[in-house]
Amino acid sequence: MAMTTAIQNLQAADSSANQTPFLVVDRVSKVYPTKDGSYTVLKDVNLTVHQGEFICVIGHSGCGKSTLLNMVSGFSHPTEGEVRLQGKPIIKPGPDRMVVFQGYALLPWLSVFENVYLGVNSVYPEKSKAEKTRIVKEHLAMVGLADSMEKKPPQISGGMKQRVAIARALAIRPEVLILDEPFGALDAITKEELQEELLKIWNDHRCTVLMITHDIDEALFLADRLVMMTNGPAADIGEVLDIPFRRPRDRARIMEAPEYYKLRNYALDFLYNRFAHDDTE
Amino acid sequence: MTLAQKRTPTTSTRKPVNSKLMQRLDDIVSPLIALIILLAIWQVLASIPGLTTLPTPVRVVQETWMPLIAYPFYNNGGTDKGLFWQVMSSLQRVAIGYSLAAIVGISLGIVVGMNQRVAKSLDPIFQILRTVPPLAWVPIALAALQQNQPSAIFVIFITALWPILINTAVGVRQIPADYNNVAQVLQLPKSEYFFKILFPAALPYIFTGLRISIGLAWLAIIAAEIVMSGIVGIGFFIWNAYQNNQVSEIILALVYIGLVGWLLDKMMERLQMLILPSGQR
Numbered sequence: 001m002a003m004t005t006a007i008q009n010l011q012a013a014d015s016s017a018n019q020t021p022f023l024v025v026d027r028v029s030k031v032y033p034t035k036d037g038s039y040t041v042l043k044d045v046n047l048t049v050h051q052g053e054f055i056c057v058i059g060h061s062g063c064g065k066s067t068l069l070n071m072v073s074g075f076s077h078p079t080e081g082e083v084r085l086q087g088k089p090i091i092k093p094g095p096d097r098m099v100v101f102q103g104y105a106l107l108p109w110l111s112v113f114e115n116v117y118l119g120v121n122s123v124y125p126e127k128s129k130a131e132k133t134r135i136v137k138e139h140l141a142m143v144g145l146a147d148s149m150e151k152k153p154p155q156i157s158g159g160m161k162q163r164v165a166i167a168r169a170l171a172i173r174p175e176v177l178i179l180d181e182p183f184g185a186l187d188a189i190t191k192e193e194l195q196e197e198l199l200k201i202w203n204d205h206r207c208t209v210l211m212i213t214h215d216i217d218e219a220l221f222l223a224d225r226l227v228m229m230t231n232g233p234a235a236d237i238g239e240v241l242d243i244p245f246r247r248p249r250d251r252a253r254i255m256e257a258p259e260y261y262k263l264r265n266y267a268l269d270f271l272y273n274r275f276a277h278d279d280t281e
Numbered sequence: 282m283t284l285a286q287k288r289t290p291t292t293s294t295r296k297p298v299n300s301k302l303m304q305r306l307d308d309i310v311s312p313l314i315a316l317i318i319l320l321a322i323w324q325v326l327a328s329i330p331g332l333t334t335l336p337t338p339v340r341v342v343q344e345t346w347m348p349l350i351a352y353p354f355y356n357n358g359g360t361d362k363g364l365f366w367q368v369m370s371s372l373q374r375v376a377i378g379y380s381l382a383a384i385v386g387i388s389l390g391i392v393v394g395m396n397q398r399v400a401k402s403l404d405p406i407f408q409i410l411r412t413v414p415p416l417a418w419v420p421i422a423l424a425a426l427q428q429n430q431p432s433a434i435f436v437i438f439i440t441a442l443w444p445i446l447i448n449t450a451v452g453v454r455q456i457p458a459d460y461n462n463v464a465q466v467l468q469l470p471k472s473e474y475f476f477k478i479l480f481p482a483a484l485p486y487i488f489t490g491l492r493i494s495i496g497l498a499w500l501a502i503i504a505a506e507i508v509m510s511g512i513v514g515i516g517f518f519i520w521n522a523y524q525n526n527q528v529s530e531i532i533l534a535l536v537y538i539g540l541v542g543w544l545l546d547k548m549m550e551r552l553q554m555l556i557l558p559s560g561q562r
């Protein structure tokens with residue numbers, strides 16, 4: 001797992017290597033046309049992600065993190081370059097790359113159960129009703145919502161909503177799970193609980209995870225690699241940090257490790273000294 | 282009230298119920314007092330000789346007591362029927378015309394809302410037709426349909442149609458991007474998208490349209506019936522009374538019209554409360 005950035009970049013460049021990499025962002029640029037000329041958000045971004053990897057993306061607000069992940073989910077298209085999943089270019093959204101949306105995106109008129117069932121039913125139409133119900137219940141139990149299945153989203157807390165969104169995403173067994181700042185709006189305790197649940201589930205499912213975060217500690221706890229982006233316009237991946245902590249991870253143990261602070265300071269230095277934001281946030 | 286507030290511990294659980302009851306009572310008593318004051322002012326003004334030929338409220342009741350107030354259900358055949366039957370005939374027309382408007386308005390509204398191009402081309406036409414007053418449709422309806430009954434229904438239909446159509450279209454267009462993104466990533470089948478996302482998301486807007494329209498439909502039927510001679514209906518009843526210089530009967534009919542209009546609105550409000558989930562009102 002502890003491969004160096006250099007080797008991965010080499011792999012990205014040399015796609016004639018014996019096995020096709022799982023997910024490749026290949027020289028991707030994104031330009032938005034605006035009133036006063038075109039605006040380049042991302043320029044020549046390269047990234048190779050291996051199957052089952054947990055990747056966190058960090059960077060200042062507005063640098064283009066969502067833009068990058070939207071091109072993986074298929075909601076937006078690269079102006080130049082392409083994104084490939086298992087060798088095939090991504091052209092539109094699909095359940096193999098399930099998204100946990102920034103605002104949960106639960107349907108308020110459906111119960112918690114129905115929200116998750118909607119996805120399972122759409123992705124596995126051939127399965128029996130009993131089987132689909134079982135899948136939904138299993139995943140809701142996994143995020144600790146077995147008792148709240150009949151509630152409607154307006155009746156549950158933010159943390160519970162995020163749990164439903166995660167259960168909905170995982171219940172359809174995506175190859176890639178994309179999370180855009182999933183825990184940003186939650187209080188510290190709920191956030192840590194959910195991080196641990198997410199890790200546990202990821203351990204069972206072994207899907208590939210791409211997650212945007214603003215929280216370095218969160219990234220260090222969750223990720224195999226931390227992608228650090230430079231500032232926009234024309235942002236790029238500045239550096240990819242390997243996070244070598246052994247799994248299963250224990251938050252307290254990690255934070256005692258001397259490496260933890262080295263990595264943390266390195267990331268902080270990247271964000272606040274080398275690529276400090278112009279305007280204060 | 283003040284006493285109840287002072288006896289704190291034992292009555293603390295009962296207080297909200299009590300104050301709620303008081304509030305309910307207040308909701309009824311205050312408007313009642315206002316009504317009595319207004320009636321008194323009317324009584325005084327109408328009693329001043331030479332000021333107006335309008336009857337006083339007392340005279341209105343005296344003159345219309347037999348048979349209109351006392352026997353709302355009498356039926357002498359022809360247009361000589363009690364006010365209950367007059368109102369029912371009008372309501373029947375409203376029910377037919379309004380139902381048609383709801384069916385056509387909602388379906389057309391969904392089509393218009395889903396299709397940018399159709400919306401762009403039709404919107405100005407809707408906006409112009411919407412402002413045509415109900416009465417202006419009457420001669421066209423009579424010319425086109427020849428008979429009173431279908432003409433009256435058409436006038437209701439055309440008056441009630443626009444708010445339903447326009448609001449439905451807006452509702453469909455305002456579906457949050459998040460919901461559509463969920464549908465896209467799950468690749469929901471068309472029918473699932475319609476029943477689980479589009480329709481429920483637009484429902485609050487549809488209800489807004491339906492509620493505006495029920496009021497308009499009731500306005501329109503009065504206007505339409507006034508022009509159409511020889512039919513049973515509260516509108517023609519007024520016209521007939523005017524021809525015979527029975528001002529008290531007109532006033533009584535106005536009271537009926539107001540009450541029925543108010544009831545119709547309350548009914549729609551109830552329906553809205555019943556059908557819309559609490560988070561969406």
Ligand SMILES: Nc1ncnc2c1ncn2[C@@H]1O[C@H](COP(=O)(O)OP(=O)(O)OP(=O)(O)O)[C@@H](O)[C@H]1O
Nearest residue numbers: 032034039041060061062063064065066067068232
């Ligand atoms: N449709 C668009 N048209 C024009 N510019 C856009 C569009 N979408 C995004 N941008 C611009 O692209 C840049 C990157 O946006 P993006 O949402 O990817 O940032 P982000 O890194 O996710 O920020 P945050 O951390 O605040 O979510 C921003 O400057 C934004 O203004």
Ligand SMILES: [Mg+2]
Nearest residue numbers: 065066067180
């Ligand atoms: Mg973002």
